[in-house]
Amino acid sequence: MQTxxxxxxxxxxxxxxxxxxxxxxxxxxxEQLQTAEREITSLRMAQFLSAPPNGPLDYAYxxxxxxxxxxxxxxxxxxxxxxxxxKGSMFCHDRYIDEQCASLFARLQDEQYLxxxxxxKRLIQRLAHYLGELNAIHPFREGNGRxxxxxxxxxxxxxxxSLRFERITNDEMIRASQFSFQGDEAAMIAVxxxxxxxxxx
Numbered sequence: 484m485q486t487x488x489x490x491x492x493x494x495x496x497x498x499x500x501x502x503x504x505x506x507x508x509x510x511x512x513x514e515q516l517q518t519a520e521r522e523i524t525s526l527r528m529a530q531f532l533s534a535p536p537n538g539p540l541d542y543a544y545x546x547x548x549x550x551x552x553x554x555x556x557x558x559x560x561x562x563x564x565x566x567x568x569x570k571g572s573m574f575c576h577d578r579y580i581d582e583q584c585a586s587l588f589a590r591l592q593d594e595q596y597l598x599x600x601x602x603x604k605r606l607i608q609r610l611a612h613y614l615g616e617l618n619a620i621h622p623f624r625e626g627n628g629r630x631x632x633x634x635x636x637x638x639x640x641x642x643x644x645s646l647r648f649e650r651i652t653n654d655e656m657i658r659a660s661q662f663s664f665q666g667d668e669a670a671m672i673a674v675x676x677x678x679x680x681x682x683x684x
Contacts, residue, residue, distance in 0.1 A: 615663030
């Protein structure tokens with residue numbers, strides 16, 4: 484088990500001289516926070532997927548997912564980050580997050596939320612594209628992976644599919660995200676193809 488969160492330290496989000504994010508639980512130990520966060524968000528994700536809210540799948544919806552998952556833990560849940568972060572490569576600069584998200588979700592709306600795609604192969608490609616683009620923006624200080632996967636799961640539900648992310652290892656998802664960030668979506672397409680499952684008719 485990792486012994487600390489691999490966050491970049493910053494004065495706004497982290498405790499002084501610590502990589503641990505300031506949290507409502509007042510947990511200063513990284514492993515304890517990781518455990519509490521996993522337990523809380525796992526419950527919230529299950530509740531959400533059992534009855535996801537209606538409404539357009541836009542930037543507000545994405546922020547709502549993040550708020551729902553993390554509001555018991557972080558005061559800034561649902562708000563875009565105000566610092567730059569990186570994991571090997573620099574994610575979208577914080578001052579451009581709103582602009583980039585608005586552009587991305589406008590494109591998704593223009594594609595009618597993928598409802599007009601008849602080919603499963605093409606659908607997988609577009610799902611992989613949007614998941615990779617959301618990851619590249621990385622709008623939140625923490626919790627981006629869980630939030631963007633839940634968003635894509637809701638999108639798939641509305642299209643008559645489920646995404647079985649339990650079939651994908653964490654290392655596979657990280658690798659697919661890294662390649663997608665560099666413009667190569669093949670690994671992300673493979674991930675989505677393995678996870679996507681049509682609801683029985």
